[in-house]
Amino acid sequence: MAYSYLPFPELKKTPAVVVDSFHPNGLVLSHWRGAPVPDELREDTSAGMVLQALKQDWPELKKYHRATANHFDIDALVGVWALLNPVLAGQHEELLRQVAIIGDFRELNLSAPHAEEALQLVCWINAEEKSRFYPPFGAYELEENEVVASIPKFEFFLQAFTEVLLHPQEYRTLWQPEFEQVMQRHAQMHGPETNLTALPALGLVVLETPEPVHYYALFSRTAGFDIVLACYQDQRYEVECKYTTWVDIASRPTLPRPDLRPLARHLNSLETSGRSWAADGPTDTGPLLRLQGQELSKAQRYGNPQERPVYSSSLTPAQMVREVSAFLEEVFREVKPKKYWTWAEVREFNLNSTKK
Structure with a gap:
């Protein structure tokens, strides 16, 4: 099962696994309200649903070779990346779940397994997104809408994420400033x-x-x-x-x-x-x-x-x-x-x- 990224506008002609989004032309793995997700795959995050489908070797996954989302955020990125990298995703399943939870719900639980590693990855994504692209929800101020404007983000992060996942300390200068700020304020919130x-x-x-x-x-x-x-x-x-x-x-x-x-x-x-x-x-x-x-x-x-x-x-x-x-x-x-x-x-x- 070899997946590749499909820009969302091409979904009308090419069926795909639709992550963190809606579209009739494919298998929807999304926590968006009302999404037609099989009960056996439901989790709180869309990335969690993808990880669950991969873990169960969900039969319908074999019908598709492309994965897409109509916007860029951390949950969508992790879900699409997992389909493109199923072996690594299985090896880092719980870490990736924490990345999606922190990124989407902003609920940092330092007692959860891999929470600090997940926070490092989230902070790296945030730093690179702000320095290289527009900020989250910043597409409202662009001429392009999010569906189109998010494509370069996916193309960059889907390629770069693997190395940071495997070697986070090599990217410390990028994730450390926000990471330290969060940890300091976390101490305030729990003190x-x-x-x-x-x-x-x-x-x-x-x-x-x-x-x-x-x-x-x-x-x-x-x-x-x-x-x-x-x-x-x-x-x-x-x-x-x-x-x-x-x-x-x-x-x-x-x-x-x-x-x-x-x-x-x-x-x-x-x-x-x-x-x-x-x-x-x-x-x-x-x-x-x-x-x-x-x-x-x-x-x-x-x-x-x-x-x-x-x-x-x-x-x-x-x-x-x-x-x-x-x-x-x-x-x-x-x-x-x-x-x-x-x-x-x-x-x-x-x-x-x-x-x-």
Whole structure:
């Protein structure tokens, strides 16, 4: 089974394994909501599904010789690379799973096998992507769309990834700066400076920590939760619906993703700082609710919290936690967690929530 990379625009004419994407002309291995993935192959990440298919020697894989994705990110890269390098992928299966989890969900678990090695690889990808190409979600500012603009990224990383996987220390100068920043902030998030309050019934975790940190550190304490209220010094806050509710999670049931815009309107009725609360819609990959300043681009919103301004509110931390919790308690009243919400169900849930 010898696979090669197929640029996504060519998928109309050439069938392929479609990783982390949708298309009828091939075998879809994607955690995108509603993707027609065989139950036996379901995992939380798309790369995990590819690794599972390779491990099981899934019969349908033999029908194809090309692999593709309609966008570049770490999960898609690992999945496509694994199909092109099945023997190496099998030898490094758990490491690659951690690369996909850290890259896609930003959940760094240093107690997981190979977590530090995985973080090194993720940081290398981030460094090279930023220096050689446009940043994640930066295609919004290009003339080309992501489907076309991502092709050179795949061509570079599919060739370069193998050497870095096998010899990461030779690329230390590239991955070390971000790696050290994450490890330092990880210590902050797991030390006495940070307080965590978990509200499992709401899928909410409240993190109180002095300053905004790298996502891999911030979300290292959020596994199993889908909504994060980050509380920083000087009454600065951000509420985020994690990417885990944009996709189909196989490992656990979830609550439907709430629309945070009604909460923003309610907070505006309480806010006296002169700034206004605003939130992204529920179909955004990672909706943020925050006090507005200069409007952020998609790339800036996707970037790490310490890279964007977070403004002080007139609301105290206790008020903020109370208002966010009360909002979620109301919208989730009589709603039970389950697996595999459809977007239609999420829309209906949010329509019903506005009527409560």
